[in-house]
Amino acid sequence: MLDMVIEQRRRSLGGFEVGRVLPFAKRRMVGPFVFFDHIGPVDFPPGIPRDVDVRPHPHIGLSTITYLFDGEMMHRDSVGSEQAIRPGEVNWMTAGRGITHSERFEQARAHGGPMHGIQSWVALPRADEETDPAFDHYDAGGLPAFDEAGVRGRLVAGNAFGLTSPVRTHSPLFYLHCELDTGATFALPDAHRERAAYVVRGAVEAGHERCGVGHMLVFTPGRPATVTATEPTLLMVLGGEPVGERFIEWNFVSSSKERIEQAKADWRAGRMKLPDLDNGEFIPLPGDPEHTPANPMS
Template structure:
């Protein structure tokens, strides 16, 4: 049984589009997931301009999860990481008390090619909101995989169906990539208060209703959660335990509005370190002019 269906809202990021799903006015979070963007799909020509890249920007109070179905993206951050991500791999960045990072499309700039994936954020428990920033990369082969009854997939993070991902998380959750043959049936794990499925491509049926790409299906707590593929389909399953109210403004997430105001002031004043390899570029706070922040750190 479904409580709600959320439709993605398409928006341009300058050189490509994303489908924003979370946060949604009537449902801000699913478990710890507070942000969910469907990147592309897009096919970049060679020589795309530099302004397609996502320049350095800050985060607090969350972890970002980047997961690709196609293409390649380069991650750089203020704790010294430089890591390309490719399909089936995981880049997991924990902002904690503060981190900055950029996302570059260097491979596509050189050779052209596709870009397709999901970027999501999970809020941190209050006890971990001010943890030290960190970055971890996991190869596809490090993640548990399954293949049965017309469903092939990978456990990106958390625990589900007797599997446990080695990806370090901070609260109970699950995040699954599922490829379904026609007639394949995917069961969402029991034992979590909040659960959802996002249809990336194809079509699925839940309780006699058809659902297609760009829709997030929110399942009723405590009830069986099952979907059946009406054609070959790609679906992301996600959920976990709620963490309580969180505030979100720009790239900042916190249980405290005052902490977000402090983060805004820190970014505006140049008190948040920028990635060493990004030559001082940054995205200004929304509403601020394009200028070098006071006393930029490097």
């Protein structure tokens, strides 16, 4: 049974748009998923300026999951990682007590091309909010796949349908990439309390509701949850067990407002190390003036 439908809110990041879905005023989280952005789709021309890139910035208390359908993005972080992500691969970055990273569109700058994907954040359980920061990359071929009755997909993270993803997580969840033929019906996994499906391409019906691109369908806990594709459709399906209330400010997520204030102070004072291979600039705390990158530790 459908509980609510959330429509993306488009916003510009300076060179491309994203569709913000979570957090939403009436639905802050789905399981541990506390943030969900639809990147693009956009077709970059060759020679895009560097200010389209996402400069180094900090996170605490979460894991970020970057998953692309088209294009390429270069990730660099403060634990020494440098990793391009391409369609179907998974970049899973655990911030824990603090990490910084950048996201650069170097391939598109050189050659032009599409950019389309999803970036989501998963709140860490309270016991793991201060864990050591880490970064893991997983090739598309290592993700479990399924194909049945007009539905094809792969398990990006967690557990579903008897499958287990190799992606290292900190709490019970599932995250699926699903492609549906016209008329195919898909039943969401029922092992976790909170579940949702986001329409990346195409359209689905759930009950008497028809939802197209940019809509997230959130389902009632403990009730059957199914969608039927009315045309060829791409869904990202997600959910898991709640981890409790979380506060979000800028790029910081925590169960404690005081911890967020500490993170803000640490970033402002330069106590958070910049990415090893990208330490020449950074994004200041919102409201702070632009200044030289001499403050954050390089």
